[in-house]
Amino acid sequence: MYKLGGVIKVNGQYVEKRCSRCSEVKPASSFYKCSRPYGGGIRPECKVCNSQSKKAMYDPVKQRIKNLKYKYGISEAKYLELMDKQNSKCAICKGPPCYRDYLSVDHCHVTGQVRGLLCGLCNTALGKFKDNVNNLKTAIKYLGGNRD
Secondary structure, eight states: OEEETTEEEETTEEEEEEOTTTOOEEEGGGEEEOSOSGGGGEEEEEHHHHHHHHHHHOOHHHHHHHHIIIIIOOOHHHHHHHHHHTTTSOTTTOOOOOSSSSOEEEEOTTTOOEEEEEOHHHHHHHHHTTTOHHHHHHHHHHHTTOOO
């Protein structure tokens, strides 16, 4: 066992370590493990500082814009064009976005073609019906009272 600058090692493993961000000496359990051989197999920053730095770097708006291109092949401008075309309302129920402050991109799971923008409820409903027109027709008949 040896102590160096507030860091304690026993048999090559850290018992305590100084965080590279907040400079506090904390137990080794306060650090995430990592695959690098140096540093005793634990990250240089403690779990609290690691979490804070990730939250500071994450921007949900930028992530959503990146997902538009990656998942649906459309730009932010195309999304905004669709929003404008639909008057910022769901293409099915004509209501405003629900759950979130934006509409979901609806697309064909076979071709990948973007069909429009939907509120969370309508988007989920289509998914539950597996985007199947026959299932939707049957549901319409059922709701209309024609249950044969």
